[in-house]
Amino acid sequence: GESVGLHLPTLSVQEGDNSIINCAYSNSASDYFIWYKQESGKGPQFIIDIRSNMDKRQGQRVTVLLNKTVKHLSLQIAATQPGDSAVYFCAEKTDKLIFGTGTRLQVFP
């Protein structure tokens, strides 16, 4: 069956360092993936997406990498800031979104 999961539940990084959040998926037919950021008490916020015909996509301070061979994707955040502290979810997109459990990113000074 389909599943989208994350390797680490919590990631602590120092302000200014780069963060890498990982995600594994099991459905090799998955075509489209999205990363969302969720701050406490708020709904998920779209960060960046990637299609399966791409290996890499860059946004502002964020990069998503997709490795279809091992069914793995990652979100890289450059120069992590306190405002990046949140739970990050990867999601597989069909008509609906299938979310993983999430990784909590904690940024300390």
Next chain:
Amino acid sequence: DTGVSQNPRHKITKRGQNVTFRCDPISEHNRLYWYRQTLGQGPEFLTYFQNEAQLEKSRLLSDRFSAERPKGSFSTLEIQRTEQGDSAMYLCASSMGLAGGQDTQYFGPGTRLTVL
């Protein structure tokens, strides 16, 4: 604010009572989605609408749950005879309904339901 809005933001109810939540999507969005999120978990899909038509319902949506979008704009989610297991954050999202998969869903702030 032109984003997705949800009301109420918080609801506390006693077991057995009925509750209704409202979602107002982004105005030009044709699709509207409901998700449920429990503590420490990712959101789980419940149902979605294309305009006023309800196109898919998850097996999570038991007979006690009903969702409507009568005029293709706002939507309501009703839970009848609430149970403690219904306690969760109920999230609404909307999208333009673009073909080809890259149809970004934008989420509202959610309604947190607590069933005592």
